[in-house]
Amino acid sequence: MERTGPRDPETTADEAAPEPAPGTAPEPAGGDAPTAPEGRDGTRRRPWVRPLRRTALVLALLLLVPLLAAGTALRVNYMGDPADGTYTRDRDAMWLGHAWVDGRKKDSDLTALARRLEDTGIRDLYVHSGPLEHDGTLPESAYPRARWLIDAVHRELPGVRVQAFLGDVLATEGPDGMRLTRAATRAAVVRSAGQVLDAGYDGVHLDLEPLHSGDRDYLSLLDDLRALTRAEDARLSVAAHQIDPLPALHSVAGLFADHPKWWSQEFFGQVARRVDQIALMSYDTAQPLEGTYGGYVAQQTSLALEVTPPTTHLLMGLPFYYESNPSHWGHAETVAAAVRGVRLGLSRTDADRELFGVAPYIDFAATETNWEEYREGWVNP
Numbered sequence: 001m002e003r004t005g006p007r008d009p010e011t012t013a014d015e016a017a018p019e020p021a022p023g024t025a026p027e028p029a030g031g032d033a034p035t036a037p038e039g040r041d042g043t044r045r046r047p048w049v050r051p052l053r054r055t056a057l058v059l060a061l062l063l064l065v066p067l068l069a070a071g072t073a074l075r076v077n078y079m080g081d082p083a084d085g086t087y088t089r090d091r092d093a094m095w096l097g098h099a100w101v102d103g104r105k106k107d108s109d110l111t112a113l114a115r116r117l118e119d120t121g122i123r124d125l126y127v128h129s130g131p132l133e134h135d136g137t138l139p140e141s142a143y144p145r146a147r148w149l150i151d152a153v154h155r156e157l158p159g160v161r162v163q164a165f166l167g168d169v170l171a172t173e174g175p176d177g178m179r180l181t182r183a184a185t186r187a188a189v190v191r192s193a194g195q196v197l198d199a200g201y202d203g204v205h206l207d208l209e210p211l212h213s214g215d216r217d218y219l220s221l222l223d224d225l226r227a228l229t230r231a232e233d234a235r236l237s238v239a240a241h242q243i244d245p246l247p248a249l250h251s252v253a254g255l256f257a258d259h260p261k262w263w264s265q266e267f268f269g270q271v272a273r274r275v276d277q278i279a280l281m282s283y284d285t286a287q288p289l290e291g292t293y294g295g296y297v298a299q300q301t302s303l304a305l306e307v308t309p310p311t312t313h314l315l316m317g318l319p320f321y322y323e324s325n326p327s328h329w330g331h332a333e334t335v336a337a338a339v340r341g342v343r344l345g346l347s348r349t350d351a352d353r354e355l356f357g358v359a360p361y362i363d364f365a366a367t368e369t370n371w372e373e374y375r376e377g378w379v380n381p
Contacts, residue, residue, distance in 0.1 A: 074287070074295030082343035083351045087381045088121030091357040093237075093279060093315050095165065097364040098128040101143040107152070113363075114156040116371070120379055121357060122160070124277070125153065126205040126237070129164040129196060134178045136188025138166065138195055150200045163235060164196035167207035178208065180217035190224045194232075203235025203276070211241060213263040222274040229276070237277035237313075242285070243268050243303040245296065269307030278312060279359045280304050282338065283319035284328045293329075294337035294344075301345025305353060313355040316342045318374060321365035335360075335370045339377035 094117075099105050129143040143164070150162045166189075171177035179185055193204045204225065211218060222238070229236040244262045263271075272278045282300050287293035301316055308314045318338050322330040342358055350356075358378055360366065 074292040074299070075289070077295035077298050078291045078337075078341065078344065080344060080347075082340065082381075083347035086343040086346045086351055088358075088379050089354060089356055090121040091123055091313060091315075091355060092121040092378075093124035093126060093277070093357060093359040094122050095359065095362045096125050096127045097362060099364065100127050100149050101129050101146045103145050105145070105149070110149070110152045110156060114153075117157060117160070120375070122360075123357075124161045124163060124203075124235070124237070126163050126165040126279075126359075128167075129201070130166040130168065132166050132168040132178065132189065132192060134168065134171075134176070134185075136178065136185040136192060138192035140195070140199075143196070143199065146196070146199050146201065150202075161202035161235060163203035163205040163237060164193075164199075164201040165205045165207065166192065166196070167209070167239075170208050170211060172210055172212055180208075180215065180221060186217065186221045186224065189221060190228055193225055194228055197229070197232045197234050201234070203237060204229060205237045205239070205277075205279075207239035209239075209241075211263075212260060213241075213267045215267075219270060219274065222271065226274055235276045236274075237279065238271060238275050239317075240268060240271060240278050240280050242280065242282065242300055245299060245303075265303055265307055268304060272304075272308040272312045272314070276313060277315060278304075278308065279315040279317055281317045281361070282342075283317055283333055283361065285333065286327050286329075287332050288329055290332050290334055290337045293332045293334075294341040297338050297341030298345040298348075301342050302349040305345065305349040305356075310353065310355065313357070314353070315357045315359040318358050318360045318370075320360040320362060320367075320370045320374075322367070335373035336377055339373065342378070343381075 100109075127146075127149065129146060130138060131142075132138050146164075153160055153162050169177040171179050189206075196204060206222075206225070208218070222236070226236050241263045242261065243265050268278075268280075280300060282297050285293060285296050287296050297316065304314055304316070316338070318335050319328070319333045320335065324330045339358065346353065346356065358374070360370070360374060
């Protein structure tokens, strides 16, 4: 219970000044140091306590009010009804784990996958086939069963493409990782892309993280990869960071954290213009409520649509997994909320966008609930 009056909660009974006896004259000023004025309850008042409390309250409000305002804005962004027709265009994609190309998956698994994908909009499979080495090279031993998978998918799922999902950690926030500043490393990544295309893949899906906004070396790498994939009549796709929910937020975040997290909307557009497909990883948002998460996805969808040219296929990621930690609250980041957010953003920004879809991440962590919410919200709303 909060104390009343001017009592300082850190003051002890031993520190309280004794009251003078009735009729006793005040103690004359002399050699003793002056004492603080007494409160009504007999304790000494500390004049610095009240200003300190006021300062603490002001600082708390300065932090809390913007957070509450942002959460309210996102919740409002989740309100309303999606427009008619804002559902699958049969242009969805899905990330698959490494087990599909390292020998762990068998014919029966492929049959089950084909059955699972029937009557969905999934037409691209991003199959983890790396990781790349830090120097950009890729050992062929990383994907020994790629030919089996590609042939089986083409046979069981006509019209579905298999893209090699290649990634690595970048040395942007630590001493270890790939360094895109090195021309030799970028050239090796291009050769690795050619290597997987020679193995029969229909495209290359690149996921390099953490990638800071404005990275010119990354854009140069994409230019070189696009020249290769066009010559091979293959697809080039990338996994993309989220876009600044507030202007220049990535710059502000970079002042306080090693990982700025977001890309500027301008940089997202620069990347989108260099690829065939761009998949925004709209999960791990730290949103604590389903309503604010859905509103955040709606906002991200609108921001991405505004700068993605209609000739580039835009995909919004769906969280087909469950975790509970400060960056991803499983009770909030549901597939149902993500899908509704996608539909709201699409409705408000470009409801007729043809090259648009969603991308579940990832097959080995998916639950039946994830699949049901995807089908009910996006495939058959």
